[in-house]
Amino acid sequence: MRRFDVQLHGWLLVLPAAVLLAVFTHYPALATLWHSFYSTPRAGRASVWVGLGNYRSMAKDPVFWQVLRNNLWYALGTIPASIGLALLMAVWVNGKLRGRAFLRLAYFTPTVLPMIAVANIWLFFYTPGYGLLEQITVGLLGLPSHNWLGSPDTVLGCLMVVAIWKDAGFFMIFYLAALQSIPPVLAEAAAIEGAGRLYYFRRVVFPLLMPTTLFVLVNAVINSFRLVDHIIVMTKGGPDNASALLLYYIYDVAFKFWDSGYASALTMVLLAILAAAAIMQFAVLEKRTHYQ
Amino acid sequence: MTAQRHPMHAHGVGTALETAGAWLLALLWILPLAYAVWAAFHPPEFATRFTPLAPLTLENFRKAWNAAPFARYFVNTVILVTMILAAQLVLCTLAAYAFARYAFFGREVMFMLVLVQLMVMPDVLIVQNYRTMAQLGLIDTIVAIGLPYMASAFGIFLLRQTFKTVPKELDEAARVEGANGLQVLLKVYVPLARPVYIAYALVSISYHWNNFLWPLIVTNTVGSRTLTVGLQVFSSGDQGIDWSIITAATLMTSAPLLLAFLIFQRQFVQSFMRAGIR
Numbered sequence: 001m002r003r004f005d006v007q008l009h010g011w012l013l014v015l016p017a018a019v020l021l022a023v024f025t026h027y028p029a030l031a032t033l034w035h036s037f038y039s040t041p042r043a044g045r046a047s048v049w050v051g052l053g054n055y056r057s058m059a060k061d062p063v064f065w066q067v068l069r070n071n072l073w074y075a076l077g078t079i080p081a082s083i084g085l086a087l088l089m090a091v092w093v094n095g096k097l098r099g100r101a102f103l104r105l106a107y108f109t110p111t112v113l114p115m116i117a118v119a120n121i122w123l124f125f126y127t128p129g130y131g132l133l134e135q136i137t138v139g140l141l142g143l144p145s146h147n148w149l150g151s152p153d154t155v156l157g158c159l160m161v162v163a164i165w166k167d168a169g170f171f172m173i174f175y176l177a178a179l180q181s182i183p184p185v186l187a188e189a190a191a192i193e194g195a196g197r198l199y200y201f202r203r204v205v206f207p208l209l210m211p212t213t214l215f216v217l218v219n220a221v222i223n224s225f226r227l228v229d230h231i232i233v234m235t236k237g238g239p240d241n242a243s244a245l246l247l248y249y250i251y252d253v254a255f256k257f258w259d260s261g262y263a264s265a266l267t268m269v270l271l272a273i274l275a276a277a278a279i280m281q282f283a284v285l286e287k288r289t290h291y292q
Numbered sequence: 293m294t295a296q297r298h299p300m301h302a303h304g305v306g307t308a309l310e311t312a313g314a315w316l317l318a319l320l321w322i323l324p325l326a327y328a329v330w331a332a333f334h335p336p337e338f339a340t341r342f343t344p345l346a347p348l349t350l351e352n353f354r355k356a357w358n359a360a361p362f363a364r365y366f367v368n369t370v371i372l373v374t375m376i377l378a379a380q381l382v383l384c385t386l387a388a389y390a391f392a393r394y395a396f397f398g399r400e401v402m403f404m405l406v407l408v409q410l411m412v413m414p415d416v417l418i419v420q421n422y423r424t425m426a427q428l429g430l431i432d433t434i435v436a437i438g439l440p441y442m443a444s445a446f447g448i449f450l451l452r453q454t455f456k457t458v459p460k461e462l463d464e465a466a467r468v469e470g471a472n473g474l475q476v477l478l479k480v481y482v483p484l485a486r487p488v489y490i491a492y493a494l495v496s497i498s499y500h501w502n503n504f505l506w507p508l509i510v511t512n513t514v515g516s517r518t519l520t521v522g523l524q525v526f527s528s529g530d531q532g533i534d535w536s537i538i539t540a541a542t543l544m545t546s547a548p549l550l551l552a553f554l555i556f557q558r559q560f561v562q563s564f565m566r567a568g569i570r
Contacts, residue, residue: 009473010396017387018402020443025409028420035420085317092314097307099315105554106318108561109325112553114502116520117542120527121328124535130340132327165321177565197306226415229504233524247416247505254419255509263419270416278411 029271036264047261054265064266066241067249070156074245075224077160078167083216085168087209090175091201107169115166119233122162123149126234149235152242159243162230167223171216178212179205214280221277225270246270332540339536352540356526359537361514362544365522372434372507372518373500377493379442384492387443388451389477393463403452406445414440418509425510432516437507441500447492454485491563494556501549519545 036054041047058064093104110118125132126148137143148154182205190200228248231237237244237252244252247270254263331339332353338346356362390396391403414421421440422431430436458481466476482489504520511517517525523545527538543550553560 006394007396010390010394010399013386013390013394014396014402017383017406017443017448020383020439021406021409021445023424024414024421024440024443025412025417026405028417028424029408029412031420031423032417089317092310092317095310097311097314099311103314103318104561105557106322109322109550109553112498112549112560113325113546114504114520114523114549116502116504116524117546118324120523120538120542121324124331124539125324125327127535132340135340165324169321173561173565176561222411226413229520232505232508233528250416251418251505251509254422260419260423267416267419271412274411274416278408 032264032267032271035261036268038261038264040259040261050261054262057262058265058269063241063244063249067237067244067246068269070241070243071225071245074156074160074163075221077157078163078224079217079220081160082164082167082171083213083220085164086171086216087175087213089168089172090179093172094176094179107172109169110166111170111173115227115229116233118166119162119230122158122230123234126158149243150239152239155235155239155243159230159234162234163224163227167220171220174212174216175209178209182208214283218277218280221280222274225273246273328539328543331536332543334536336534336536339539352536353544356537356541356544360522360526360541362519362522362541364514365517365519365545368434368515368517369501369519372437373497375434376438376441376500377496379438380444380447380496381489381493383443384447384451385477385482387448388455389481391448391452392455406448409443409445410449415505418506421506422509431510432512434516436510437503437516437518438500440506444496447496450488450492451485454488455481458484490559494560494563498549 037049037051038047039045039050039053089103089107093100093107097103128134128145128147128150133148134145138145146154148158186204187200190204195203225246228245228251231243231245231248232251235243237248241249246266250263250266250270253259253266330342333348333350334346335349335351387406391399391406417440425431425436425439428436430439462480462484463476466480471479502520503518504524507518508521508524511521514522523541526541
């Protein structure tokens, strides 16, 4: 091929995807930054430059700090639990337990169901009075009735359970793939040396799973800031914003109060968090290439 | 094979305990779905009364189907998912081919710019993308739901990795025989990447079938709503709390994916694995 052809063909092949990416990923990210420095246009009042005004209001907005705090707790509560369970599931499904096919099916099923649909089921599950949870806690165990989603103390925990339930089976898959790629020779060697199970896991398997753990970790972080479907269905952020996460708040500000200037500033915070995850991901990718 | 025990496998009492633990977790995991199936297939008075001989019924499904335009939602969702997948397959294949085999000027920078989308997904750019759709006059159309997702960094990345593993000799042999770039792509690369295409297709279909927030924002009439949005409108509407009907509707909307998953379980799991490892 001639050099000119390589240039031309290369660019032509990339162009369609590049245009769409530019319009719906790069441009919106930059435009959001730009709009975060402007006030929201209202009837009779055009949008004006306010500099850091939106960010100053953000710093004084107690709801913003609350959703940020909620989101951090939510991430801290869901990420380790779902990764730990995923690893446990993968070890079980990869082992020689009876009914492995059923186990794998049961663990993975939540992943293929729409979050919005399962959130409805969980809503029913948590319903005070006759939901399944109350039937067990009140009916069987005789505990006092409790409005799980209606109380600020328990609502975020209830949503975390849903997220862990939805994500663990998904992350299990990555661990399963990693476990299956561990050369059997290692297990044989460990068996000959008489290594115990925990020892083998801690010293051989776990280090080999490290790249997978990092990969899953980054995905888990992103998921905890990206997915708010269940909040829209189950609590709408309530009671008193106790279950609102950052993206949910952005949705609320942008599409209920139509305050696009402030919503842009909030989006920039979310983008900054994702960028931090991106830097982590890059470190991971760098590491991963060494294994290829 | 030696008689040695595999160090990762439990044995003796441990096996029994672990099997019990694994099964307990599995039953817990399947419980919400089992609960929904129970409520959907029994009359409302049995929704929370678990008597083994409760009469079975399809009445909840009939009521749900008639209470909202689910047929339309199904059609919209199928159109959306097909449209996105078709566009993704074409766009990602072309771009991945260029990134893998054409040393054009600025390739590395372009590839970095593509990877940005892995973090900054359309899911979080809702405010600005809504504005763009409004400017394009596309609010409340199925195209608007799909557009931001059609160029997929994930797809480009996945296919590029795959194309890079294709032996250069095959490529050169085809070119010697007079095939041009696109013919080589279609005759050599695409057939060899088949399993990756299947993996990507399954991941894409389940993602977009289940996607909710962006479709919710950008649609506002029956004509363009997807199943997930339709389900939310239906269950938060004037249904009161007739859980039997809501669970029936919930199962109905998840049924195609769930059935596909049950039938193609191996492929699904392997696909997600394949999509994840790279």
